[in-house]
Amino acid sequence: MDMKKLLIQVLLLCALFASAQAVIYVYVEEGVKLPLDEVTLYGGSPMKKVSSDGDLSTFVLSGYVDKNDKSKLYATPNLKLLLATTKSDNLIKISGDKGLLKVSLSEDNFTDDSEEAWELTSERFYEKCTQCHPAKVVEEHTMLEWEGLFGSMKEFAKPTNEDTQYILRFLRAYAKDGIVKEVE
Amino acid sequence: MSISRRKFLQGSAIASVAVGVSSATATELFSPVKRIPHASHFGAFYADVQDGKIVGIVPHESDKRPGSFTQALVDRNYSNSRIKYPYVRKSYLEGKAGNNELRGNDEFVRVSWDEALELVAKEIKATPKENIYNGSYSGWSHPGRLNSCPTLGGKFFNIVKKGAVGTAGEYSNGAAGPTNPEIMGDMEVYSLQTSHEEMLANTEVYVMWGADLFKTNKIDYGVANRKNDDYYVKYKKSGMKFISIDPIKTETAKMFDAECIYIRPNTDVAFMLGMMNYLYSSKKYDKKFIETHTDGFDKFLPYLLGKSDGIPKTPEWAEKITEIPASKIRELADLFVSKRTFLAGNWAMQRAQHGEQADWGIITLASMIGQVGLPGGGFGFSMHYAGNGQAAAGKSGPGGFSQGRNKVKVAIPASRISETLLNPGRKIDFKGHKMTLPKIDLMYIGGANIVGHHPDTNELIKALKTLKTFVVQEPWWTPTAKMADIVLPATTTLERDDIGMGGSYSGDYVYAMRKVVETPYEAKDDYEIYSLLAKKFGNKKYNKFTGKKTKMEHLKEFYSKSDAAKQKNFDEFWKDGFVKFEIPEEAYKFVRHSAFRKDPVKNPLKTISGKIQIFSEKFAGFDYKDFKGHVTWFEPAEFLGSKEVKDYPLHMVSPHPTYRIHSQLDNTWITNLYKVKGREPVRINPEDAKKFGVKNGDLVEVYNKRGKILAGAVVTKDIRPGVVAIEEGAWYSPENISEVGSRCNSGHCNILTSSRPSSQMAQATSANTTLVAIKKAEGTIGANQAYSMPKTSKI
Numbered sequence: 001m002d003m004k005k006l007l008i009q010v011l012l013l014c015a016l017f018a019s020a021q022a023v024i025y026v027y028v029e030e031g032v033k034l035p036l037d038e039v040t041l042y043g044g045s046p047m048k049k050v051s052s053d054g055d056l057s058t059f060v061l062s063g064y065v066d067k068n069d070k071s072k073l074y075a076t077p078n079l080k081l082l083l084a085t086t087k088s089d090n091l092i093k094i095s096g097d098k099g100l101l102k103v104s105l106s107e108d109n110f111t112d113d114s115e116e117a118w119e120l121t122s123e124r125f126y127e128k129c130t131q132c133h134p135a136k137v138v139e140e141h142t143m144l145e146w147e148g149l150f151g152s153m154k155e156f157a158k159p160t161n162e163d164t165q166y167i168l169r170f171l172r173a174y175a176k177d178g179i180v181k182e183v184e
Numbered sequence: 185m186s187i188s189r190r191k192f193l194q195g196s197a198i199a200s201v202a203v204g205v206s207s208a209t210a211t212e213l214f215s216p217v218k219r220i221p222h223a224s225h226f227g228a229f230y231a232d233v234q235d236g237k238i239v240g241i242v243p244h245e246s247d248k249r250p251g252s253f254t255q256a257l258v259d260r261n262y263s264n265s266r267i268k269y270p271y272v273r274k275s276y277l278e279g280k281a282g283n284n285e286l287r288g289n290d291e292f293v294r295v296s297w298d299e300a301l302e303l304v305a306k307e308i309k310a311t312p313k314e315n316i317y318n319g320s321y322s323g324w325s326h327p328g329r330l331n332s333c334p335t336l337g338g339k340f341f342n343i344v345k346k347g348a349v350g351t352a353g354e355y356s357n358g359a360a361g362p363t364n365p366e367i368m369g370d371m372e373v374y375s376l377q378t379s380h381e382e383m384l385a386n387t388e389v390y391v392m393w394g395a396d397l398f399k400t401n402k403i404d405y406g407v408a409n410r411k412n413d414d415y416y417v418k419y420k421k422s423g424m425k426f427i428s429i430d431p432i433k434t435e436t437a438k439m440f441d442a443e444c445i446y447i448r449p450n451t452d453v454a455f456m457l458g459m460m461n462y463l464y465s466s467k468k469y470d471k472k473f474i475e476t477h478t479d480g481f482d483k484f485l486p487y488l489l490g491k492s493d494g495i496p497k498t499p500e501w502a503e504k505i506t507e508i509p510a511s512k513i514r515e516l517a518d519l520f521v522s523k524r525t526f527l528a529g530n531w532a533m534q535r536a537q538h539g540e541q542a543d544w545g546i547i548t549l550a551s552m553i554g555q556v557g558l559p560g561g562g563f564g565f566s567m568h569y570a571g572n573g574q575a576a577a578g579k580s581g582p583g584g585f586s587q588g589r590n591k592v593k594v595a596i597p598a599s600r601i602s603e604t605l606l607n608p609g610r611k612i613d614f615k616g617h618k619m620t621l622p623k624i625d626l627m628y629i630g631g632a633n634i635v636g637h638h639p640d641t642n643e644l645i646k647a648l649k650t651l652k653t654f655v656v657q658e659p660w661w662t663p664t665a666k667m668a669d670i671v672l673p674a675t676t677t678l679e680r681d682d683i684g685m686g687g688s689y690s691g692d693y694v695y696a697m698r699k700v701v702e703t704p705y706e707a708k709d710d711y712e713i714y715s716l717l718a719k720k721f722g723n724k725k726y727n728k729f730t731g732k733k734t735k736m737e738h739l740k741e742f743y744s745k746s747d748a749a750k751q752k753n754f755d756e757f758w759k760d761g762f763v764k765f766e767i768p769e770e771a772y773k774f775v776r777h778s779a780f781r782k783d784p785v786k787n788p789l790k791t792i793s794g795k796i797q798i799f800s801e802k803f804a805g806f807d808y809k810d811f812k813g814h815v816t817w818f819e820p821a822e823f824l825g826s827k828e829v830k831d832y833p834l835h836m837v838s839p840h841p842t843y844r845i846h847s848q849l850d851n852t853w854i855t856n857l858y859k860v861k862g863r864e865p866v867r868i869n870p871e872d873a874k875k876f877g878v879k880n881g882d883l884v885e886v887y888n889k890r891g892k893i894l895a896g897a898v899v900t901k902d903i904r905p906g907v908v909a910i911e912e913g914a915w916y917s918p919e920n921i922s923e924v925g926s927r928c929n930s931g932h933c934n935i936l937t938s939s940r941p942s943s944q945m946a947q948a949t950s951a952n953t954t955l956v957a958i959k960k961a962e963g964t965i966g967a968n969q970a971y972s973m974p975k976t977s978k979i
Contacts, residue, residue, distance in 0.1 A: 130587035148790035152371035
């Protein structure tokens with residue numbers, strides 16, 4: 001094997017490895033949740049691909065669990081941003097306060113584009129919350145602070161319950177202690 | 185909507201009684217009158233239109249106390265101060281070197297719309313987004329969702345430039361805004377208050393801490409309904425005791441026969457600390473509430489007792505600062521803990537140096553009183569605002585435009601505009617961080633009057649002269665428009681279709697704000713102006729801005745997002761002019777913070793401890809000299825206890841106007857109701873008037889080291905000695921336009937206010953920390969030119 005072929009093979013392996021490790025996001029066409037048979041996934045939740053089998057790919061979501069409720073997986077230790085809920089307590093593999101959940105999804109339900117994954121929630125935030133004033137820089141505040149700020153202003157925005165779900169999910173995800181950083 | 189003559193006459197008769205509109209004439213036989221629904225921050229109404237002119241205003245059923253405000257909207261529409269055509273400042277258009285120095289003192293040249301838009305687009309294209317300040321601020325010009333300038337401006341810049349520098353915080357609540365969420369997990373200043381029903385049933389002592397409920401609830405950020413006035417009659421009859429802590433005896437204080445505590449301006453926090461010290465020392469405070477519902481009292485106590493700084497904050501200590509007798513401080517504290525007491529804070533108190541302390545002080549005091557979350561007790565910071573206290577319908581309102589993402593993350597704190605323009609690159613403290621003030625070359629303002637609301641106008645004018653380009657989009661030649669390089673004439677709210685909602689808290693009406701009359705000038709709707717500008721950046725940007733929809737399609741879409749659409753289809757709504765929501769019974773029982781009070785563990789506040797933060801580690805960690813980890817008394821740079829009183833012996837407060845929304849309506853006949861010789865009134869106590877040789881009705885000069893203004897003296901015992909009051913919002917008018925710092929001939933109070941920030945933390949406005957002197961105006965005084973057009977010509 002000449003050096004050129006070896007280099008190409010190494011690069012291909014690297015690319016494959018990188019692809020397997022790349023972050024993929026749950027994509028929800030409508031609403032904030034994706035209900036499946038045993039699991040409900042939340043839009044924008046990051047996960048890693050472990051395998052593909054025809055139309056379905058298998059992913060792992062890793063996060064945090066509440067010791068009193070093993071059916072929910074959260075993105076951060078403050079347990080404010082849900083990644084997934086399950087119908088039984090044994091689907092999430094738990095180690096300490098952390099958990100792993102394996103799911104299979106069709107390609108309609110995931111995307112490698114973070115902005116696309118969070119587009120629905122961000123649009124709802126900007127629509128409801130920038131009618132009187134410009135949006136604050138979301139990453140300047142923590143999730144807790146955003147809960148307070150949103151609560152302060154909601155009398156003016158008059159959001160529906162559905163709006164509230166979208167907006168709080170967006171704010172928590174992009175908060176200082178959230179999981180998404182805005183792409184410049 | 186056409187109506188029958190019979191119906192019109194019925195309506196006119198009602199209107200004549202209600203607001204003094206004259207009835208129809210025989211001309212209606214030949215030229216029918218159309219009744220068209222519209223709505224404003226001053227109230228909802230029907231405009232009677234004949235031959236394309238407004239001949240009458242009939243109040244809407246939702247306006248519980250129609251007044252002169254909506255009448256004045258008609259006058260404003262036909263005002264001589266209208267901007268009729270697009271204009272460009274002459275020397276700017278000619279590109280003369282140093283032309284920016286002539287800003288505010290130059291002729292305007294009439295140009296075509298295309299020329300004006302081309303010029304604006306060219307400058308925007310040539311200027312990096314980091315050097316553009318989108319100064320369209322807040323949404324007070326009208327309550328419509330389609331033509332909202334702050335929304336449209338943000339959307340426009342976010343689409344065509346991927347953003348621009350914006351404004352951080354606000355003028356109204358700039359100090360409380362970043363403070364209260366850490367203390368209460370809520371800004372509190374905009375939140376729904378305990379219902380009037382619960383207040384009437386439970387409150388025994390109602391403390392108006394600077395809150396002028398009757399005056400400020402006349403208008404609304406949405407559509408005003410003045411329904412609070414119905415409640416005030418009930419309050420008056422309720423037997424509740426009212427106390428007003430205010431240097432002014434307000435209309436509300438008079439209405440409620442309140443006990444008036446004429447406090448020295450800016451000393452309220454010392455007053456609060458005096459009461460707190462007494463409550464602690466006498467063991468009369470609610471120890472249990474402090475233990476179960478608050479966090480950090482132990483870290484505040486050494487300061488309160490003087491163990492950390494050697495100064496116990498006793499009533500005697502507070503007396504020296506506030507000039508309120510220590511015995512009265514004790515008496516009031518005893519009263520507050522023995523009766524169901526509500527502390528109604530205001531916003532003016534925090535528009536002062538160290539204004540961050542005002543609400544924190546009230547919150548801490550209310551915690552020691554221990555009635556937070558009880559019906560009719562505790563505290564509130566917006567009983568004076570937008571009809572708060574009314575039960576909420578809880579329905580969803582019309583949609584509106586999204587501004588989208590702004591890729592420029594720099595936003596200038598609202599009170600720091602002049603500092604930014606004059607000192608680009610300067611690093612300032614802000615909310616625990618360092619921020620670098622940006623270099624601004626282009627400023628674009630739509631529907632806002634920065635020369636009206638920004639402190640220290642002479643400094644601001646100097647700052648505006650540093651810009652390369654200043655664009656203003658406005659219906660009137662406001663003082664801001666007169667400072668612009670490019671002026672784009674906008675239609676008034678009466679000249680375009682829109683959709684709104686009101687009141688801000690009751691949320692019980694959605695309104696069709698239908699076009700009442702055609703504009704007689706070349707003015708365009710704000711939405712259209714921004715759309716046409718977007719077109720200058722290509723069809724793709726234009727389509728993104730408009731969504732390929734007509735204005736009516738947008739309005740229909742906004743409406744469809746409201747719960748109103750479940751009651752009427754759009755066509756019915758548009759014909760009728762409104763949809764009314766029923767208010768659910770439980771809404772009348774709302775008590776703020778009641779869930780938290782009942783169980784602070786299950787219903788924690790959104791604070792770090794879930795409780796009220798009497799002490800904040802986060803704030804203490806900022807390590808600022810003028811903002812600490814607990815409520816603190818700081819001596820202001822200017823107040824009646826400072827050295828400056830030797831030269832400037834009067835403390836000027838600049839409250840919200842009685843007959844305007846900020847500067848709106850200053851160019852209408854409504855000013856005849858209150859101006860003195862055509863100038864803004866200055867209220868002064870008889871003792872001071874005598875001391876300074878001023879008589880009621882005199883034209884006087886009010887001055888300090890920042891500038892001087894002419895005002896009309898109103899000598900009244902309704903203001904404390906040592907204090908003068910000039911309501912904010914009079915249009916600035918320099919006596920000599922070419923003289924730097926010329927005396928304002930109109931009485932614009934912000935000539936005198938300081939741009940000093942409230943603190944390193946909030947960097948908010950401190951307009952109410954202002955000392956002045958006063959003297960009778962002498963010599964020949966020219967006419968007030970505030971409402972006249974600048975010199976214009978046509979190419």
